[in-house]
Amino acid sequence: MTTHYDDEAQVEQLRAWWKENWLALVAGLVIGLAAIFGWEGWQHHKEKRAADASQMYEELKDALSANKTDVAKPLADKLTAEFADTPYAADAELRVAAQAEQAGNYEDAAKALQWVRDHAKDKGLQQVATLRSARILWQQGKLDDALKLAEANKSEAFAPLFDELTGDIKLAKGDRKAARSDYQKAYDATPEDQPSRQLLQRKLDDLSETEPS
Incomplete structure (x- = not known):
């Protein structure tokens, strides 16, 4: 059975604990609120920057x-x-x-x-x-x-576009065989439903038609 003395002892114990720990509790609360409002402020800042940039x-x-x-x-x-x-x-x-x-x-x-x-x-x-x-x-x-830049930076995803360009450059340099090789690589790597494949076919046909006999 709890006595009046026990109640007072618990109250005194709580007061002592609060006296020793109130500063840490308040500091934790302040830090927590600052983090919440700081995050919301940062999010607002990001959204405003994105909106300004978009406009x-x-x-x-x-x-x-x-x-x-x-x-x-x-x-x-x-x-x-x-x-x-x-x-x-x-x-x-x-x-x-x-x-x-x-x-x-x-x-x-x-x-x-x-x-x-x-x-x-x-x-x-x-x-x-x-x-x-x-x-x-x-x-x-x-x-x-142009050729050096294109050949040094070719990636797999963009390879057909780079191959077509290097073909154009090599053709301009007079190297028809190398140009045809690049066009063929670009053609083979381009899906059939892409309009650029038809252009590549024409480039290949043009080289075939004008090949010296």
């Missing part, structure tokens, strides 16, 4: 569609400077490069593609940028540089 990217696409390069360029620069860790920055540079290439501004296109090769988190985007960089060198007549 900027849409504005850039609209500017490029309207051929307003003077508007698009500052947007691309801001994306790469402030949102480099988002996929929007790399996509923006790829679009800027495409616009510059169409306009014949190969140096500007090469710079934008180099940024993607150096900073994109996605390996696929890096491969696309490398492929297009090699193509630009080919268009500039820098055949040896």
